[in-house]
Amino acid sequence: MKRYQYYKTAAITPKVEIGNPKANVRHILDVIHQLDPSTQLAVAPELAITGYTCQDLFYESLLKKEALSALETLALKIPENLALVVGIPVEYKNHLYNCAAFIFNHEVLGFYAKNYLPNYNEYYEPRWFASARLLPEDASIRFMSKDVPLSKAIVFEDITTGAVIGPEICEDLWVSIPVSSMLAQAGANILTNCSASNDSIGKRSYRRDLILNQSARSYAAYIYASAGSDESSSDLIFGGNDLIAENGKLLAYSSLEDPKEYIQAEIDLEILQNDRSKYKSSFSAEVPKVRKVVYESVPYEEIQLIREIEAYPFVPKNLNKRIERCQEILTLQARGLATRLEKIHCQNVVIGISGGLDSTLALLVCVKAFKLAHLDPKGIHAITMPGFGTSDRTHSNSWQLMELLGTDAKEIPIGKAVNLHFEDIGHNPEIRDITYENSQARERTQILMDLANQVNGLVIGTGDLSELALGWCTYNGDHMSMYAVNVSVPKTLVRYIVESEAILARKFGNEKLADVLDDICATPVSPELLPPDQSGKIAQKTEEVLGSYDLHDFFLYHMLRFHESPSKIFELACLAFHEVPESQILKALKTFYNRFFAQQFKRNVMPDGVKVGSINFSPRGDWRMPSDAARTMWLNDLADIEQELNSEDYQN
Numbered sequence: 001m002k003r004y005q006y007y008k009t010a011a012i013t014p015k016v017e018i019g020n021p022k023a024n025v026r027h028i029l030d031v032i033h034q035l036d037p038s039t040q041l042a043v044a045p046e047l048a049i050t051g052y053t054c055q056d057l058f059y060e061s062l063l064k065k066e067a068l069s070a071l072e073t074l075a076l077k078i079p080e081n082l083a084l085v086v087g088i089p090v091e092y093k094n095h096l097y098n099c100a101a102f103i104f105n106h107e108v109l110g111f112y113a114k115n116y117l118p119n120y121n122e123y124y125e126p127r128w129f130a131s132a133r134l135l136p137e138d139a140s141i142r143f144m145s146k147d148v149p150l151s152k153a154i155v156f157e158d159i160t161t162g163a164v165i166g167p168e169i170c171e172d173l174w175v176s177i178p179v180s181s182m183l184a185q186a187g188a189n190i191l192t193n194c195s196a197s198n199d200s201i202g203k204r205s206y207r208r209d210l211i212l213n214q215s216a217r218s219y220a221a222y223i224y225a226s227a228g229s230d231e232s233s234s235d236l237i238f239g240g241n242d243l244i245a246e247n248g249k250l251l252a253y254s255s256l257e258d259p260k261e262y263i264q265a266e267i268d269l270e271i272l273q274n275d276r277s278k279y280k281s282s283f284s285a286e287v288p289k290v291r292k293v294v295y296e297s298v299p300y301e302e303i304q305l306i307r308e309i310e311a312y313p314f315v316p317k318n319l320n321k322r323i324e325r326c327q328e329i330l331t332l333q334a335r336g337l338a339t340r341l342e343k344i345h346c347q348n349v350v351i352g353i354s355g356g357l358d359s360t361l362a363l364l365v366c367v368k369a370f371k372l373a374h375l376d377p378k379g380i381h382a383i384t385m386p387g388f389g390t391s392d393r394t395h396s397n398s399w400q401l402m403e404l405l406g407t408d409a410k411e412i413p414i415g416k417a418v419n420l421h422f423e424d425i426g427h428n429p430e431i432r433d434i435t436y437e438n439s440q441a442r443e444r445t446q447i448l449m450d451l452a453n454q455v456n457g458l459v460i461g462t463g464d465l466s467e468l469a470l471g472w473c474t475y476n477g478d479h480m481s482m483y484a485v486n487v488s489v490p491k492t493l494v495r496y497i498v499e500s501e502a503i504l505a506r507k508f509g510n511e512k513l514a515d516v517l518d519d520i521c522a523t524p525v526s527p528e529l530l531p532p533d534q535s536g537k538i539a540q541k542t543e544e545v546l547g548s549y550d551l552h553d554f555f556l557y558h559m560l561r562f563h564e565s566p567s568k569i570f571e572l573a574c575l576a577f578h579e580v581p582e583s584q585i586l587k588a589l590k591t592f593y594n595r596f597f598a599q600q601f602k603r604n605v606m607p608d609g610v611k612v613g614s615i616n617f618s619p620r621g622d623w624r625m626p627s628d629a630a631r632t633m634w635l636n637d638l639a640d641i642e643q644e645l646n647s648e649d650y651q652n
Contacts, residue, residue: 001571003303005270007163007190010035010042011225011242012262013254018051018232019063021070025049028086029077031261037079038300039264040161043192043225044086046170047098049074052087052196053232058128064091072144075103081298083156085167087194092141092150095130100167100194102156102293108143109293111150114169115179122198122236123171137289153179154291155188160299162269164188166290170195173214184218185283186290189272191220196227199239199256208243208250216248219275221267228259247272251307266307271562311550311576313557314493314613326500329493329612330361333485334368336610337460340483341373348379348457350448352478353402354528355384355394357494358486360401360520362462364501365485367405380407381455385447387414387440389528392536397520404513414443437529441477448481458482461607466491466549468606468617469556470592471599472542479602487609488616490556491549495521525549546595547588551577555592560615560623566593566637582645590638597631 012035014027028044035042046052049067057063067088078084083104090099090111097113113132117125132152139150156165166188172179173193180191191214197207215222221244228240239256244265251265276283316322341347349366353359366380382405384398402409418439422429429436448459461481463473465488473479486494502517530540543549554576558569566589573585603617604627616622 001303001305001575002567003300004568005162005268005273006266006303006305007041007161007221007269008036008039008264008266008303009190009221009223009244010039010262010264011223011244011252011254012042012044013225013228013240013242013259014044014048014261016045016048016051016228016230018230019054019057020051021049021063021066022073024051025070025074025077028074032079032082032084035082035262036264038303039082040158040297040300041083041163041165041190041192041223042085042262043223044084044194045225045227046087046100046194046196047089048086048194048227049088051231052227052238053234053236056128058089058096064089064096068143071101071103071108075108075144076106078103078106080105083158083165083295083297085165085192085194087169087196089129090141090150092135092139095134096128097132097135097150098125098129098169099150100169100192102154102165102167104156104295104297107146108148109156109295110148110154110291111141112154112167112169113150113152114172115152116171116175118171118174125171137291149291149293151291153182153186153288154293155183155186156293156295157187158297159294160297162273163190163267165190165192167192167194169193170197173210178214180214180220180222181218182288183290184220186288186292188218189220189269189276190267191215191218191222193222193224195224196231196238197241198236199241204239204241204255207241208253211243212245212248212250215245219247219272219279221246221272229256247275264306266303266305268562270564270568274563305575309572309576311554312492313561314490314553315496322496323500323503326493326497327504329489330365330368330497330501332612333365333489333610334372336612337365337369337483337485338372340458340608341369341375346456346458347375348381348452348455349460350381350383350452350455350457351460352444352448352462353382353384353398354390354462355397355401355520356523356528357491357498357520357525358462358464358467360498360517361464361489361494362460362485363401363405363407364498366460367407377406378408379457380405381451381457382407382409383448383451384409384411385414385444386411387418387444387529388436389440389526389530389532389540391528391532393519393523394528397516397523400512400516401520404510404516412447414440414447418443432530437527438474438477440529441474441527445474445477445480452482460485461609462486464489464491464494465613465615465617466553466556468603469560470546470552470595471602472546472595473602475602479606481607484607484609487606487618488611488613490553490613490615491525492553493613547584547591548580551580551585551588552592555589556615559596566634567641570638570641586638586641586645590635590642593631593634593638597629597634600625600629601627 166183252263254260461484506514
């Protein structure tokens, strides 16, 4: 696929011969030559050129001299277009500093010196090294016939890719205000850590959380390369615990149980930049003084991604985590409704039950909200309103659901009222067009609104996030309610929340409820506004018209969460849904963008409803967009893809 702004990185843990810089450089080069040739940045451990556990050998002049000589060899032999951050001791004005050298295209562009030297328990670095805080701001050393900056805070900016690399060393991350926080404030979007962190009970998980949290707080990538088991085991064991994280997400990992000489991952610089543009509060402080070195790499046009592209970004893969997430969402939805009822002193809600997924989830939310508010479930006035398209399956499931959940239940057929309406407006009921469909949706909403007046209650909306994105709702019909509980839950997740309730119902012995919920999950998504087929089954299937909700939720996530281009979303969807024909993905994506732009007017007047996830369409909160915005640029981006798919070269 196209490269876009994917930046290929590696964390390496090469073999170490303690006190043998020449051999260590050979080991580093051996690993580097195993990396993908388009790798743009590699990070090696702390003091990798000498070995971290040299102890009093760091006093030896010969070791310090050989280390610099070996660094020069490494710089000259490193592949073109690859940046390397590697640990080395560097002497400056009678002090030895624990440093990370930044190498690119046969030059050392700068040295970062470690600020925080551990001096507790097994660590006593101040015995050999000085803190970088002793360095003057303009410090430099002569190396390879150049004056090379030596700094306590430095970043390296690749003007070709937009990568801004900020190095720190081991303990610098573990302090209350890490060096990398300052570097991120100064623009670093890739933070690196040359480390020699030993393994002990519980430390690995703490370290992992520390790195993930730091990458999330900084809206940055974090590449952590740690010393391996070749370091001295006199008192400690080093596990080679390498990690690559991106904005709180772990992309690659190695450990003592699963040792690797290197791990690789691609960093998406585009989504990091988008998040930094959106969440400005993290970067509103005064920019700290940081030295900057600029360099220019050669761009790569294509990339073969190894990072996982999740087909269902809203849904956790692990069953236990999924159930936990679904229960958390259900509780958030219910708490929002319960709070609304308590604040307006309301004890009644009215909700339409179709036997489909959305109304089922909304009813489950109502039941939980009434428990939280200590209200009688008979105050939930659940209404099933069979119409021209209602199937026996959904009709039966509606009744069973209402009865099993103990709500007030009522059936009001809408056929007679809709036919009278057709007479009033002069519509032929044999013409099954949008008027035929929307008249039913609006009749149902009118019934619910009027019943709410009767019982002094709220009409609960059932529409979900995916339907709002596509405008798949009838304006002033099912589009309207007095409180909408599903507005930030995408369709793919709605199904799993209902499924999780079925799993828990079965666990606690409620087999009848579990069976009904399972059957609802298995029912095709449909508004049921057109008559069933001859066998009485659902004839109108939403996904046959719009395309798969699996695809639409994928598009929705990548557009609204990361604001990626249509062409990039298409290529990612092709990777995530590799079994789906590309032409089918493109058709669904065009539908998504056409409807997304055309249907904004519905989102601009949507009712209140609590946000439970990272994406929401409330015009009072997450999403503000003019209803008449031009979609031309986005569709033109897709037109280029369509032209390529239809080209003779592609077909061959």
